[in-house]
Amino acid sequence: MRELHSWHERGDHARHGRDAPAPVDNAAARVHDSPKHAAHDALKRKMASDPEARKAEVLRYRTLVDAAYEPKHAAGHLKPQEKQPEHAPPEARDKPASKIAAREDRLESQQEERRKPQRSWMPRADMVQAVSNIGMLATALAVALGDVPAKWDAVAASGVTAVVSNIAWANRRWKEKHGDRSEG
Amino acid sequence: MAIDRKAEQATRTMLGHAMRNELDDLAEAMRTAGNDALLRAIPLCLLASAYIAIDVSDRWPTDADLHDIAKRAARSATELDISEEEIYEYLSRVALGAEKVDDVFSAEGIVPIPLYATANLLLTFRPRDKHWWEYLNQIWDAAETAEHTSLTVLPALMLRARRESAAQEGE
Numbered sequence: 001m002r003e004l005h006s007w008h009e010r011g012d013h014a015r016h017g018r019d020a021p022a023p024v025d026n027a028a029a030r031v032h033d034s035p036k037h038a039a040h041d042a043l044k045r046k047m048a049s050d051p052e053a054r055k056a057e058v059l060r061y062r063t064l065v066d067a068a069y070e071p072k073h074a075a076g077h078l079k080p081q082e083k084q085p086e087h088a089p090p091e092a093r094d095k096p097a098s099k100i101a102a103r104e105d106r107l108e109s110q111q112e113e114r115r116k117p118q119r120s121w122m123p124r125a126d127m128v129q130a131v132s133n134i135g136m137l138a139t140a141l142a143v144a145l146g147d148v149p150a151k152w153d154a155v156a157a158s159g160v161t162a163v164v165s166n167i168a169w170a171n172r173r174w175k176e177k178h179g180d181r182s183e184g
Numbered sequence: 185m186a187i188d189r190k191a192e193q194a195t196r197t198m199l200g201h202a203m204r205n206e207l208d209d210l211a212e213a214m215r216t217a218g219n220d221a222l223l224r225a226i227p228l229c230l231l232a233s234a235y236i237a238i239d240v241s242d243r244w245p246t247d248a249d250l251h252d253i254a255k256r257a258a259r260s261a262t263e264l265d266i267s268e269e270e271i272y273e274y275l276s277r278v279a280l281g282a283e284k285v286d287d288v289f290s291a292e293g294i295v296p297i298p299l300y301a302t303a304n305l306l307l308t309f310r311p312r313d314k315h316w317w318e319y320l321n322q323i324w325d326a327a328e329t330a331e332h333t334s335l336t337v338l339p340a341l342m343l344r345a346r347r348e349s350a351a352q353e354g355e
Contacts, residue, residue, distance in 0.1 A: 111261045
């Protein structure tokens with residue numbers, strides 16, 4: 001029983017016996033101790049200890065990068081580090097948007113605009129409804145007065161609506177074209 | 185925001201008088217409209233001003249944008265008695281901010297400042313091919329369309345705006 005407890009306390013839960021996995025040599029398994037990394041470490045040590053070697057390595061690498069980008073550069077491509085950022089940099093955030101100045105109207109143009117009479121706003125939905133109502137009313141009156149046979153009322157409704165719509169549209173276009181005249 | 189027709193008509197009349205610097209006619213229009221219509225004109229002015237600020241900045245206006253807009257609007261041809269600082273405060277704190285007009289301006293400025301600022305903004309920044317009242321129509325139409333449009337459309341609209349802007353730059 002005491003042995004069992006000591007096994008738990010030791011934390012060694014691997015199986016003992018013939019089917020137990022082979023013990024792992026942790027020191028040998030560490031990647032950075034492999035011969036390949038030993039070469040890297042030697043280079044690192046050299047770079048850290050020899051400033052001239054460091055400078056030479058930096059220059060060598062820069063030459064390689066420049067050589068790789070030269071053809072692209074000639075074609076107008078920017079290096080990744082030269083690319084414009086997607087968003088405005090902090091120093092540009094304090095500048096007003098360039099479109100504001102472009103939208104400012106000239107004073108003379110403003111003076112001219114002030115002299116023109118204004119027009120009222122007729123929402124499009126209202127316009128359509130008004131035209132439709134007038135058409136329906138005209139048709140109903142025509143049918144009531146017996147001017148048109150009742151069987152023609154559906155056709156007449158469409159016709160009158162179309163005529164009134166066109167008159168309203170033409171009137172609006174005329175007003176837009178002759179905007180300097182008073183609405184009256 | 186749904187546009188109140190009656191308030192809109194009164195607001196448009198007052199804006200026209202303000203723009204032409206017809207201050208006596210403006211005072212008469214205010215008297216005729218009554219207090220109720222005047223109070224309903226303020227949200228319309230706030231809406232129009234905020235729309236113009238966003239429209240001309242082509243983004244949500246930064247502080248620098250608002251200073252620039254205020255500077256240009258203050259020198260408008262209307263020659264109304266409103267300063268650059270007042271327009272800036274009005275835009276940043278009320279039209280695009282969360283404060284109320286009466287929290288920011290004195291009682292005398294509650295109606296004139298929104299009206300004067302909106303008149304100046306409309307005249308200064310209307311698109312070249314539009315009269316100021318047509319620009320106002322555009323603003324109301326846009327507001328009514330936005331009122332009935334789901335916010336889920338916004339990313340798609342941003343995408344479309346971005347693509348069209350890129351296409352224009354490419355031309």
